[in-house]
Amino acid sequence: MSKADAAAAILWVGATFYALFGGADFGGGFWDLIAGGAERGERPRGLIQNSLTPVWEANHVWLIFIIVILWTAFPPAFSAIFSTLYVPIALAALGIVLRGAGFAFRKSFEGLSERRAAGATFAISSLLTPFFMGTVVGAIAAGQVPADGNGDAFSSWIQPLPLLIGGMFVATGAYLSGVFLVGDARRAGDDELERYFERRALGAAVVAGAFAVAGLVALHSEARYVYDRLVEQGLPLVILSLLCGIALLAVLLRGGRRPLRPLAAGAVTAVIWGWGVAQFPYLLPTSLRIDQAAAPDPTMTIVFVVFGVAAVLVLPSLALLYTLSQRDLLESEH
């Protein structure tokens, strides 16, 4: 494995964490959005708020991690992606601003109408950001980003594959969040909310699965290189994802109290690495290879050092944060 490949793997590690934790936070916003009126939605919204409040900013940093590693280790790829897909990227950024602000302001407002407006801003933007991030990933996979950038600002992502991946991102976030919230409801000893989120996780799993199947069809026609490798080299990961998904459905349908989170995380992680394997050795299929985009070696060394420090310092700190949060030692109404 070359240094450049290792740096690409680091990028994918970041993407995995962001998808699992950041994705679930976006999903929380989705469930918040459709939780109904102020009274009916009060309890699910309370659970969502409690589980998101202490962790969403830390989870958000994975996005910063991905961006800085991308521009440091693979500057031409970063430049090409941002100069082509600036429309969905700017819209995703808008969603990030509105979501963070809406969430932070919501609990500080006193009046119901202000709270509702802030909550709606948070919830709607929780759809906006993952959808447009999905279109970015879909457009990259579809080979719509030329190596020297400045691709078409609209037709690059307004295509079936990017739009389907956008939908899949939203549904996957909702699915992860639903599963995580089932666990939170169990911990709180709230059977009713546990059922509530089980039903929703199940629904989201079906929708995410449907998007994945449709995406695969679109991949076949729009991103042949990626499709071919996905069903060959990437096949074990596709099967792993499928197995995790089916096992999770089975557990949900039988209504047992087996742990759900590892299965949900496994299903999503397998898809992300399947995508990586399918794109290999390209960062931008099929115009820019990983080795072509790589920064000089000393820069890569720093990227590895940063990753090593992250593994030694950040991951245990995150584990501490999650442990404190899961043991109810942190509270959203501080």
Next chain:
Amino acid sequence: MPPLDLLPLAAESSNLLAARNQMAFTLGFHIVLACLGVALPATILVANYLGLKRGDGDAMELARRWSKAMAVTFAVGAVTGTVLSFEFGLLWPEFMDRWGGVFGVAFAIEGIFFFLEAIFLAVYIYGWKRLGGWAHFWSGVPMVITGIGGAFSVVAANAWMNQPQGFTLNAAGKVIDTDPVKVLLNPATGYEVPHMLLAAYMVTGFLVASIYAVGMLKGRRDRLHKLGLVIPLTIACIATPIQLFVGDTAAREVADHQPAKFAGMECIEESGTHQTEWVGGICTDDGVKWGIGIPDLDSFLVGWSADTFVTGLNDIPEDEQPPANTLLHLSFDAMVGIGTALMGLALWFGFVWWKKRDIPQTPWFLRAVSVSGIGAIVALWCGWIVTEVGRQPWIVQGYMRTEEAVTEAGGIWFVFGFVVLLYAALGTIAVVVLRGMSRRWREQGAEPEVGGPYAPQEEVAP
């Protein structure tokens, strides 16, 4: 394609100005929140420490309130900071394409600091009730360290743009080798990083103190208000004299290594010795109009002698001169002027405190403190104008012009207008929310909240 290309504003030269305006505006907004992110943790921990060590309930209450306010400012700072990182690619794709592999390492390191800051900030902010007293205090200490580390990394990246080094180019101008240590420790890092760190502590200290000064002017003369003024003001007043020294050194370094910027900010038309120091005024080709000129002082400040040679704009090629010299000159003067005024405030406070162990008992002192926060922010903005506008037309001094770096995307003016409206709303709501929190605290009065900080766990309703 291009519905957006039809916009008349999408012309390329227009893009440059729009992109620079957008970058300046979003950075100017974020930098205030970044200062709070860097320096508010230490301010809070001082209050927290006093609360724990001396059993001071007022200090503890202040620490608790400030940490609640920090939850809001940090959230807004996190998202506006994310916008800036997106803008590197959205506005300056060619800059990142060519140089991302060189100065990007600074941001990669910053990512770690930001990560740790976000994690420990959450533990601290949300751990008030259920983590034990000193354990909770120590959970806040990493915020102080990571705030400083994060500021170091980001400002080192900016310093590199001013005095780039640590890379090898091939004949085509492509980066083929890097030396990340030389990138991070470029000469400008040495003065830019301390200058910005001290600025963060000054902005935070004076800003928080000014809020309590306003409250005291409204007649809220309780001990909590006084402590809320004294703690942050002390921190800011310790930073101020050091800042004057660092800033003075920075100006001399700029004179030595970035002569075009220095000539612009000091309005020096002709190279030579015995340069006049101009205070205020408008820079014109025929010298400074309406300014106060002090003969020889500029040369003296640069090299401790009136015989010191200072480069003027006549020795800088016309297409490498910074634009808007008057803006640079007045921004520099405003920064120095405000810094000097804040130094006066620090001396006044320090002298009276030394003599009487109390703050000066005149409303003029409270009035001065109540405008010091805004003053520090204006000085901060002026400093960044000098740094950034003064480097133009370069984005990487001597290696890449800003016009080469800018995006070809359409509609930047439109986006800029939208962002101004969005941020105006964001800033207004943030202030409204913080004022609402402050009002609620006052209405609750001195009564402790149910459970109170560090109450035993059993007493806290889950």
